[in-house]
Amino acid sequence: MANVCIVCKKEIENGNPIKEDAVIRFIKKMKQKTGTLQNNVLMVCDADLETYRKKRQNFEKMAVLHATAAVIVVAILFLAPLLLGAPFSFVNLFFALVLGIMIAALAILSYTPGLETREWAGAKPTLAGALSPQEGKKRETPQEIAKRLSPRHAPKPAQKPAPKAAPKHAPKPAQKAARKK
Secondary structure: OOEEEOOOOOEOOOOEEEOOOHHHHHHHHHHHHHOOOOOOEEEEOHHHHHHHHHHHHHHHHHHHHHHHHHHHHHHHHHHHHHHOOOOOOHHHHHHHHHHHHHHHHHHHHHOOOOEOOOOOOOOOOOOOOOEOOOOOOEOOOHHHHHHHHOHHHOOOOOOOOOOOOOOOOOOOHHHHHHHHO
16 A cells, blocks of 8 residues: 555655545445555645645635535525415425535535644644643543533532521520529
């Protein structure tokens, strides 16, 4: 297995590994079924990192644009007939959703996979409880956050105990002794 840069398509010694997500797994599975799988480790070399980042930003921008366009088209195709007085139709809803999915799927044409590590300079992936390079403090686990935000576990304000005052009508010790006699 060779390390191959996805930008320049050359074999490299070391670089930034690509995250194996659903799209990459699907492509590998299809290549394996057709017998064209090469089993290369996909990476980005340091020289092409800036080019990769531009491609990745372009993909993310296009994904948002396509998803927004799909939502708008589905809303128009579904709501326009209803607003114009047509009765509700499952067929209309079905075809609006199919067209919306097809529009959103166009973002795959500019797909660029993410990196395995964080994309800011010099950072390493962090696990829960590890030091984050941006924060510089210990990260809380989800359970700790829930406990901290729960009103049951909120710290109660410190209250001073009220001084015990003797009741006004309590008999004095001398009066007690006189009553016993």
